Amino acid sequence: MTTTHTTAPEAPRANTTDQPYSLIGIPPHIGRALATAGGALAVVSTFLAWTWTAEFPGDLTVYGYPGGLQVLVLVGGALTTLFGLASYGVKGLRWLTPAGADSALKLAALGTFATAWYTIIAISVTLGGLVNLEPGGYVVAAAGLAAALGALSLPYQRPAPDPADPDDTGWEKFRHDTRTALGVFKAGFATGTPTPARKLPAYAEILVIVAALAIGLIVFTYGIGTEYDELFIGFLITTGFGFGALAKAGLVQRLTAITAEHRNVTLVGAFVAAAAFPFTQSDDQYASIGVYILIFATVALGLNIVVGLAGLLDLGYVAFLGVGAYAAAMVSGSPLSPFDIHLPFWASALVGAAVAMVFGVIIGAPTLRLRGDYLAIVTLGFGEIFRIAVLNMDGTSGPDLTNGSQGIPSIPNLSILGFDFGEEHSIAGFTIGRFANYFLLMLLITLVVVIVFRRSSDSRIGRAWIAIREDETAALAMGINGFRVKLIAFALGATLAGLAGTVQAHVTYTVTPEQYQFAHAVPPNSAFLLAAVVLGGMGTISGPLVGAALLYLIPEKLQFLGEFQLFAFGVALVLLMRFRPEGLIPNRRRQLEFHEEKAEAPTVLSKAGA
Structure with missing residues (x-):
């Protein structure tokens, strides 16, 4: 037994x-x-x-x-x-x-x-x-x-270790549960x-x-x-x-989900809230920071079309801002302009935007067949070529167009329908100064840029940009004309930067070559613009706006650090990219790409909350 x-x-x-x-x-x-x-x-x-x-x-x-x-x-x-x-x-x-x-x-x-x-x-x-x-x-x-x-x-x-066979049905059941x-x-x-x-x-x-x-x-x-x-x-x-x-x-x-369902209400509400900012200030001191932030943010949003939607790394984008500023300065009645022309603002704005678009096409046509790092090097070179060119157009080294290092000064204040932007005005009992006037004007231009970005990203051409960004080879195989699509993105981004440059020229009174370097102590410059797009969140509307505001405001307020200012600023950027690489307000697709190994999106559910 x-x-x-x-x-x-x-x-x-x-x-x-x-x-x-x-x-x-x-x-x-x-x-x-x-x-x-x-x-x-x-x-x-x-x-x-x-x-x-x-x-x-x-x-x-x-x-x-x-x-x-x-x-x-x-x-x-x-x-x-x-x-x-x-x-x-x-x-x-x-x-x-x-x-x-x-x-x-x-x-x-x-x-x-x-x-x-x-x-x-x-x-x-x-x-x-x-x-x-x-x-x-x-x-x-x-x-x-x-x-x-x-x-x-x-x-x-603690995150559970990956099993030996991630395709096992038990693992899939575990993820689902x-x-x-x-x-x-x-x-x-x-x-x-x-x-x-x-x-x-x-x-x-x-x-x-x-x-x-x-x-x-x-x-x-x-x-x-x-x-x-x-x-x-x-x-x-x-x-x-x-x-x-x-x-x-x-x-x-x-x-985010609520605002996505009421996009028009959110857009109008954000515009009204921003327009109320000058009326919360007792003087024009902080309105000046606000108008520069809007200029910086508008240019960053234009760069977001090139980098965030089309995936083209442009390191010389600030040059298009300079093209628009110089073009507007030459036709706005400056006594040192080579042209004896004084156009109204709407005409000078169109001139600046159109000239920037032409330069975008001229630069993009021979270079956009390149990809990745090669395109970045070429655009970086274009930015430096622009700065050196306007520096040498002083009548000695080249034609007398830009006055060389002195730039074009004494740009007159704008006047639209009798409203002089250089003088104080009383609106609803509130007195707003020069920078507040330009803040409201720049806010209108920012609204136009936001609408253009939104319509473009939702259009057929916007979907083509995203396809090119995700996989250019696959997009070309599906019949997308990659060169034409990228050239449109490049030209549109340059146009928006040129439009912002027309206002910058009047706000600063003077345009000089030093304002448009790749890396400069004061934004906007190409390095800060790219950082604003990446920091805020590529491919989104609010991301570059928030990123640009932070990147302008923080250095402005950290001047007491002196020579350690950029060091502290760099450390802050490194920490942010370490803990939130997808940006402050990320695109949903990019957020999942950065956190695809987790069972949940980081902004929705956290490990500690599990």
């Missing part, structure tokens, strides 16, 4: 790679409580005095009235508190975290800690030690530390699980868009109007972590 021995099946071992873990060993539920309490305590601390003397900028000596950097800590603490309460499922706050609360709470708490401790360190360094702190300073330091400890204790999710689990509502908000998105009525979605645009206007106005260096650095810290927290919570993704 044979005895058969049976053994109990081995209990399955836990897959440790799928288990959440904490960096510092504190249980997650305690971490959430610490982060939430730290955020709330930070809010309370802003109503206390942080130092005894008003020598530190912002006057942090007042009880009951936050000022300066206290306002930023107040915003960060409030955001941390709201995300913390949402993680506990507080009724009415669940909509804040459609993609999970843990990662959003983590970033908000770390942002509060960074802003609070930066302020404490700045006070100590400026005034000479911690002895200059009042009780509110110690309270905010403790609150920031508690928030940071709570953030570091929130669970992380994971995606389903991440997207479905689960009970227990304390674990930071995502919530399902509910369809809002149309009027409610429009109100959401209006609120988002109003918040954007407030943030931009506050950032551009920061009065001292410490406040601007704190603003960068708070907005950076705050935007990251909103993205991790899924609010940015949800807002």
Whole structure:
């Protein structure tokens, strides 16, 4: 008789790679409580005095009235508190975290800690030690530390290793189950699980868009109007972590979906919000920064057609801006212009745009048969050839057209239908100065460029550009005339840059060759333009606009760093490209290309929220 021995099946071992873990060993539920309490305590601390003397900028000596950097800590603490309460499922706050609360709470708490401790360190360094702190300073330091400890204790999710055979049906089932689990509502908000998105009525979605645009206007106005260096650095810290927290919570993704359904409303609302900016300023100081940002952003959007849609790497694009500026300067009545012509603005704008388009065709026709790095080298050479050519057209080395290094100065202010852009005007009880006038004019031109970009990208030629960008060989095999399509992109991008150049010539009064180098200390230049497109998000409308605004505003505000300005700026760009290579406002296709190895898109669902 044979005895058969049976053994109990081995209990399955836990897959440790799928288990959440904490960096510092504190249980997650305690971490959430610490982060939430730290955020709330930070809010309370802003109503206390942080130092005894008003020598530190912002006057942090007042009880009951936050000022300066206290306002930023107040915003960060409030955001941390709201995300913390949402993680506990507080009724009415669940909509804040459609993609999970843990990662959003983590970033908000770390942002509060960074802003609070930066302020404490700045006070100590400026005034000479911690002895200059009042009780509110110690309270905010403790609150920031508690928030940071709570953030570091929130669970992380280790990514599972790739199986040996990724085509195995079991692996496919695992991916499907994971995606389903991440997207479905689960009970227990304390674990930071995502919530399902509910369809809002149309009027409610429009109100959401209006609120988002109003918040954007407030943030931009506050950032551009920061009065001292410490406040601007704190603003960068708070907005950076705050935007990251909103993205991790899924609010940015949800807002993107809403604006996609109401594109016309979003476009009109953004235009109205931007037009309201000059009326929020008491003088013309920051309106000048605004008009230069719009010029920079408009040119970046034109470059986005060439780089973002058609995939053509153009390193000499700023030359087209210079072509438009020089052409407009020559026909706008400057006393040093070689032509005794004074055309109205609409005519000079058409001349600048047309000449830039002609140059785009002339340069593109023989070079667009090249690809990749070869095309980039040729366009870089064109940019330098333009600068050297206008530098030598001084009547000595060449024909007398551009006055050489002196450029064309004394360009008169614009006058349209009797409205002189160089004088102050009173509109609805508000007095707007010269730069505010040009800001509104440049805003109209930006609107035209946005409409052209949008219509072009949605058209048949736009789809051909995208096909060329994705795979030129396959596009040619499908019957697309690659050379003609790329030449149209090149010419259209040059036209838009030339149009912006016509306004730049009148705003700056003078056009000189040094303004149009590949790399220059002050944007716009080809390097900054390309960085704005990549930083903001290639192939999108809002991406280059946001990227250009940041790339102009940050160097403008970091001048106190002196020779270390470009170093700090470069470090910031490296960090951004490391953690968000697809850009701040990415195209959906590019976002998936950069994160195709993950089961979920990074802006929708986060690992910590899993």
